[in-house]
Amino acid sequence: MQTRFDLTQADIPKQWYNLLPDFPQPLPPPLHPGTKEPLPPEALEAIFPKNLIQQEMSPERWIEIPEPVRDIYALWRPTPLMRAVRFEQALQTPAHIYYKYEGASPAGSHKVNTAVPQAYYNKQAGTKRLASETGAGQWGSSLALACKLFGLECNVYMVKVSYQQKPYRRMLMHTWGATVHPSPSDQTEYGRKMLAQDPHCAGSLGIAISEAIEDTVKTPNTKYSLGSVLNHVCLHQTVIGEESIRQMELAGEEPDVIFGCCGGGSNFAGLAFPFIRRMLEGKKKYRLVGVEPSACPTLTEGELRYDFGDTAETTPLMMMYTLGHNFMPPSIHAGGLRYHGMSPMVSHALKLGLIEAEAYHQTKVFEAATLFARTEGIVPAPESAHAIAGVVKEANQARESGQKRVILFNLSGHGLLDLSAYETYLTGKLQDV
Numbered sequence: 001m002q003t004r005f006d007l008t009q010a011d012i013p014k015q016w017y018n019l020l021p022d023f024p025q026p027l028p029p030p031l032h033p034g035t036k037e038p039l040p041p042e043a044l045e046a047i048f049p050k051n052l053i054q055q056e057m058s059p060e061r062w063i064e065i066p067e068p069v070r071d072i073y074a075l076w077r078p079t080p081l082m083r084a085v086r087f088e089q090a091l092q093t094p095a096h097i098y099y100k101y102e103g104a105s106p107a108g109s110h111k112v113n114t115a116v117p118q119a120y121y122n123k124q125a126g127t128k129r130l131a132s133e134t135g136a137g138q139w140g141s142s143l144a145l146a147c148k149l150f151g152l153e154c155n156v157y158m159v160k161v162s163y164q165q166k167p168y169r170r171m172l173m174h175t176w177g178a179t180v181h182p183s184p185s186d187q188t189e190y191g192r193k194m195l196a197q198d199p200h201c202a203g204s205l206g207i208a209i210s211e212a213i214e215d216t217v218k219t220p221n222t223k224y225s226l227g228s229v230l231n232h233v234c235l236h237q238t239v240i241g242e243e244s245i246r247q248m249e250l251a252g253e254e255p256d257v258i259f260g261c262c263g264g265g266s267n268f269a270g271l272a273f274p275f276i277r278r279m280l281e282g283k284k285k286y287r288l289v290g291v292e293p294s295a296c297p298t299l300t301e302g303e304l305r306y307d308f309g310d311t312a313e314t315t316p317l318m319m320m321y322t323l324g325h326n327f328m329p330p331s332i333h334a335g336g337l338r339y340h341g342m343s344p345m346v347s348h349a350l351k352l353g354l355i356e357a358e359a360y361h362q363t364k365v366f367e368a369a370t371l372f373a374r375t376e377g378i379v380p381a382p383e384s385a386h387a388i389a390g391v392v393k394e395a396n397q398a399r400e401s402g403q404k405r406v407i408l409f410n411l412s413g414h415g416l417l418d419l420s421a422y423e424t425y426l427t428g429k430l431q432d433v
């Protein structure tokens, strides 16, 4: 039985798909935090290069992927699309379950799909150094690799608790030549202020973003880079969905339900947006489900309103589902899903009813992940495992109702650097927060 649906290097998409112009209602623009007026593009030039700002606001449906970016994508793309038959059997479900495996990248997640073009466009624009933040280190390591491949310096502020408790991605960043600071750090005014208030502050993504932005505006030839949330990041991730559409054709099936986990929304957007395109073209109806942790329930319990992307209130205001920019998410094992906000594009898609959202507690998530590992072999990243928890519920419903359906999910990364979280689960110490 064929369970693997492969494309060749020549099939790596030549264009990214931009959902922005296709939205049935326009996306509310980002606002200047002072004037509350729509942000003029020039206002972003202090932190982003012009070519990426253009992409962030582009009215074009299709955007050419530069040849040097496609050449680097070929190191791991096209990624595999697999049918999880053993997982189906274990669940005793009539559903067919497919997954797109983004953990096949060198950094072990989908994040390199945007790190590489971001480094490329910065290099083109004359940037010498990139500053960014990272939670558990998936983004920092992806950016470290991309910067190394294009000859840029990389300076990463890593949330302190992860810097101390998750040393392996820090080591990966060092291996790829980046400089890494535990955040809050003594490198920035904002970091020093946080440390003066609380020398033991464990840090948060919001604080680390504030530090990286301050570093950017105060250091010559430096730009800032963000691993999720923004329109151009979602755009770069659409290679996932475009490949998946062709691979599902090879499998001879159309998905009915599509799942992805949601932190800032980029891996979900990457898989879902190309399918939304097909839906808007009237080709087919899909249920597209974003899955998040109950401990950080941005889409399911957040408010849709303008909010800051960071704690220090330095970013533009974005219209998004948010738990408030001062929300301190509890320390769950899916570090990549601990963000107070959500991509404005994903938020808009939810508001327009194009997608749905679900939330799960982490014990359910690890139960699903462990079953997947024991049947399909791959140990999922705790973040990706949220999508699997959604798939399990859907597959169980298919069994109970006796209705077949085709499920596709994004396995956004592997969990080989998250094994301590699995140990916590396997020894019965994992708790829901």
Ligand SMILES: *Cc1c(COP(=O)(O)O)cnc(C)c1O
Pocket: 108, 109, 110, 111, 138, 139, 227, 228, 229, 261, 262, 263, 264, 265, 266, 267, 268, 336, 337, 381, 383, 384, 412, 413, 414
């Ligand atoms: C960072 C990360 C996520 C969450 O980020 P999104 O922008 O929501 O995709 C999900 N899965 C993995 C493996 C990650 O590293």
